[in-house]
Amino acid sequence: MARTKTYKSNVKAAIHETAQGLLEAGLIDKHTMRRFDQSCLTPVRKFTADEIRALREREQVSQTVFAMYLNVTKDSVSQWERGDKRPAGPACKLLSIVAEKGLSAIA
Known part of the structure; x- marks a missing residue:
């Protein structure tokens, strides 16, 4: 692929x-x-817990819906927003795209 x-x-x-x-x-x-x-290429950047929460809230979606768009679990989004874990790899790339172009860019 x-x-x-x-x-x-x-x-x-x-x-x-x-x-x-x-x-x-x-x-x-x-x-x-x-x-x-x-x-x-679109640069990939690191996101803080507050930035991820703000990004999700800007897009006006729940953690569950946000997780579905990013193809991760709701628990992953929750852990990112609490700062327990950090997104990596493809999740960071998708977050960078959402931050720049909105959630519709990966829909």
């Missing part, structure tokens, strides 16, 4: 796709491709 990349804009998506083709053709190196990744 191919991973879906989330870009900052359609223009950056086109630039990144072109750079990927250049990499595959051997015209640019991996270091240059990493720079394209950093400039084109």
Whole structure:
């Protein structure tokens, strides 16, 4: 299964796709491709418990509904909001997208 990349804009998506083709053709190196990744892809950031709660409340959904959108358990969302645990990996990426574009972006 191919991973879906989330870009900052359609223009950056086109630039990144072109750079990927250049990499595959051997015209640019991996270091240059990493720079394209950093400039084109949506950055992932760490969220505090208060930021996660505020994000969920901004979207006006319950912990259960928020968990369904993120494909995690309600208990995970609860633990994140209490600060007992921190989201990692794909959950952080999804939270970053929701923070920037809203819950409808991952619906």
